[in-house]
Amino acid sequence: MAESVVFEFTEAEKAEIQKHVAKYPDRKSAVMPALWIAQEKFGWLSPEAMELVASTLDMPYAQVYGVASFYTMYFKKKVPKYLFDICTCFTCGECGGDQIFKHAQNSLQVDENGHSADGKFWIRQAECLAACDTGPVMQIANRRIVHNLTPAKFDQTVDMLRRDQMPAFEPVAPKYDQASPAAKAAPEPEKVQETPPPAPEVISDSSEEE
Numbered sequence: 001m002a003e004s005v006v007f008e009f010t011e012a013e014k015a016e017i018q019k020h021v022a023k024y025p026d027r028k029s030a031v032m033p034a035l036w037i038a039q040e041k042f043g044w045l046s047p048e049a050m051e052l053v054a055s056t057l058d059m060p061y062a063q064v065y066g067v068a069s070f071y072t073m074y075f076k077k078k079v080p081k082y083l084f085d086i087c088t089c090f091t092c093g094e095c096g097g098d099q100i101f102k103h104a105q106n107s108l109q110v111d112e113n114g115h116s117a118d119g120k121f122w123i124r125q126a127e128c129l130a131a132c133d134t135g136p137v138m139q140i141a142n143r144r145i146v147h148n149l150t151p152a153k154f155d156q157t158v159d160m161l162r163r164d165q166m167p168a169f170e171p172v173a174p175k176y177d178q179a180s181p182a183a184k185a186a187p188e189p190e191k192v193q194e195t196p197p198p199a200p201e202v203i204s205d206s207s208e209e210e
């Protein structure tokens with residue numbers, strides 16, 4: 001029998017939403033954090049969950065839906081628990097993001113929606129995630145970024161999440177950090193001798209000399 005879901009916020013969730021409401025002159029402005037809280041609670045934003053946000057913020061359902069449907073981070077369909085946004089944009093694509101995406105498709109045996117055979121994972125190609133210097137990268141469930149991704153690191157991440165262990169936050173270690181051996185081995189940039197600009201030509205006014 002399907003589990004029935006009660007679409008209500010707890011007192012703690014209401015208090016959290018209220019904290020966001022207090023930041024703005026209009027309570028509607030708290031719609032994004034309120035949607036986020038609803039998504040965290042219910043796993044996705046069903047019409048009932050969006051209705052709950054609308055009534056909590058005294059705003060029309062259509063406006064809540066308008067915001068939710070604009071952003072890809074809000075899920076309007078029931079989705080597997082762990083989303084992998086694998087960046088295949090410019091830098092990550094060049095650094096192996098495309099190959100990792102293919103590896104993820106094969107190893108998780110995803111269907112046409114990118115959902116894994118066991119129903120626990122979901123992959124999709126992402127545009128730049130603003131971590132190009134540690135590409136290829138992927139983001140897990142809208143929150144944790146995995147840097148310097150390789151197929152082996154992807155598999156390791158999947159193994160951890162099968163046990164519901166979120167990988168630890170990784171301190172960012174850019175490949176071309178100034179302290180890295182590669183950067184130290186690089187030749188010093190050539191110093192360019194600056195030549196002072198020529199002095200402006202003085203044009204004498206012959207009429208004054210006379």
Ligand code: FES
Nearest residue numbers: 087092129131132
């Ligand atoms: S191109 Fe992947 S993070 Fe920018």
